[in-house]
Amino acid sequence: MEKTSMKSVKLALIATLLAAAPAVAYAQDVGATVYGNDGNPIGTVESVANGIVTIDTGKHKAPIPADLIGTGETGPSINATKEQIDGMMDAQVAEANAKRDAALVEGAAVVSxxxxxxGKVYTIDAEDTVIVQNDGGIVTLTRESFAVSPEGALMALYSAQQLTANTVAVPEGAEILTPAQARAKQAEMASSGDGEGASGASM
Structure with a gap:
């Protein structure tokens, strides 16, 4: 199942670094190579939408304002090197992940x-599997399936429709466990009978 794009949540635009970019914007084509101010390739254009050019550096997909891309001797260029772009993206991803991890706790409210x-986070196991409980049952996600929204809410990177489609009803009285928690409990109870728990469909 495809996650909803979260560029606006995870990745800030790199305008500060590129403030001195050429003033004349270069019309970008998907697949075009973009060069840095050292003359070396930064990456290729993956998409162009709403004034943002997404450049695939091989490590990150960096959103660059189109008006900060100019024309250099080798073609389209920006006022930075690949190392600078990747370094800024590394820092932004680390910051976003830290905010997510602080918000992702048992009992936290979740939005789509x-x-x-x-629903709410019911449990998180040592393998970073997360069960969210809602009125219809439970859905099993991973830590990477969450981010913090611009409003500061813990957000699953799926639409409400996708989450509903993957929600599993919980039989009355069933214990709610992640697959790893269920395996551990079954191993402990092997000599005394089955420990039946409920786990959601993984996304």
Missing amino acids: ADGMPA
């Missing part, structure tokens, strides 16, 4: 990528 209430 389209802003709808999606």
Whole structure:
């Protein structure tokens, strides 16, 4: 299942670094190579939408304002090197992940990528599997399936429709466990009978 794009949540635009870029914007084509101010390739254009050029550096997909891309001797260029772009993206991803990890705790309210209430975090295991409980049952996600929204809410990177489609009903009285928690409990109870728990469909 495809996650909703979260560029606006995870990745800030790199305008500060590129403030001295050429004033005349270069019309970008998907697949074009973009060069740095050292003359070396930064990456290729993956997409162009709403004034943002997404450049695939091989390590990150960096969103660059189109008006900060100019024309150099080798073609389209920006006022930075590949190392600088990747370094800034590394820092932004680390900051976003730190905010996510601080918000991702048991009992935290969750919203969908389209802003709808999606339940609460029921449990998180040592393998970073997360169970979210809602009125319809439970859905099993991974830590990487979450981010913090611009409003500061813990957000699953799926739409409400996607989350609903992957919600599994929990039989009355069933214990809710992640797959890893269920395996551990079954191993402990092997000599005394089955320990039946409920786990959601993984996304």
